[in-house]
Amino acid sequence: MxxxxxxxxxxxxxxxxxxxxxxxxxxxxxxxxxxxxxxxxxxxxxxxxxxFRNPKRKTVLDDTQVVSPVDGKVVVIEEVFEKEYFKDKRLQVSVFMSPLNVHVTRYPVGGSVVFSKYHPGKYLVAWHPKASEENERTTVVVENPTYGKVLYRQIAGALAKRIVNYAEINNEVIQGSDSGFIKFGSRVDLFLPLNSKIKVKLNQKVSGGESIIAEIND
Known part of the structure; x- marks a missing residue:
């Protein structure tokens, strides 16, 4: 498929x-x-x-968990200041995709899209520290009634020349369903509430729509 x-x-x-x-x-x-x-x-x-393959994924719907939006390798886990939307500290988890990975982007949580914005930009290599702020990218925030607001950012890489984003404000979306596509190498950043319990480690391989990135830490 x-x-x-x-x-x-x-x-x-x-x-x-x-x-x-x-x-x-x-x-x-x-x-x-x-x-x-x-x-x-x-x-x-x-x-x-x-x-361009698009394998079917079995997402277990769970409002207390965040699933990986893409296939790839976890390259960043750290507390950062997110300055575009939240303007406060968040936990960032970044997944890097090689050209051989599936490049479908999936919604990490279900809920309502409250923010969606495209930014034109450069094409630095996806793992460059400034790629998240200077490369072509889209920022989407989904508000889940249980988990709260989760921001994910599609970032173009050195080979990527087009980001496709299906998320529109006020859309009601399902966790694990298609939210976009990035062509030819890229990365996705997740910004999570500080009380999230991270369930992945650096350099761990993850599958979009299936691997659990984080869950609510009671």
């Missing part, structure tokens, strides 16, 4: 690969050169298909 954001690119890539196959077959007669080009073209097509 492929994400709808990839349908046009997959179709275009498929046509390009088929056209190249035909050109190679008609104009290049050395078998080893043909095989090399065909191998590279097939590999390119497979990479595109892999990037």
């Amino acid at each position: 492929f994400h709808k954001e990839g349908h046009k690119i997959i179709f275009t890539t498929f046509i390009f690969v088929v056209a190249c196959f035909l050109l190679v077959d008609n104009f290049i007669h050395k078998v080893w050169i043909q095989n090399t080009i065909w191998f590279l073209l097939l590999g390119f097509l497979i990479l595109i298909l892999q990037f």
Whole structure:
């Protein structure tokens, strides 16, 4: 199953690969050169298909927990000052996605979208300290009646040139459902209440919509 954001690119890539196959077959007669080009073209097509895959995830709906919005590796866990929306201290958990990860973004909690904003910007590498403030990004805040307000920020990386964000203010959203897509490498930051109990560790691999990032600390 492929994400709808990839349908046009997959179709275009498929046509390009088929056209190249035909050109190679008609104009290049050395078998080893043909095989090399065909191998590279097939590999390119497979990479595109892999990037836009959209596997089904079984999210266990729970208003006391925050699930990972994306697949990837946890690269930041720290207390920070969030200055765009909350303007106070929050717990930040950041997940980095390589080009080989699934790039679907999912809602970390269910509830009502109370803030959604797009910021144009640079394309620093996603793990750069200033990427969260200077790169192309979107900021979304979902208010959950039990957990409170959770902010997540899609951040473009050095390869990413387009962020897709489906979240609109006043939308009622379901935990684990699609909230957007980031094309070709990126990162997502979560900003959680200070009383959250973090359930992941640095360098841990997480799955979007399934891995538990945090829960309410009673």
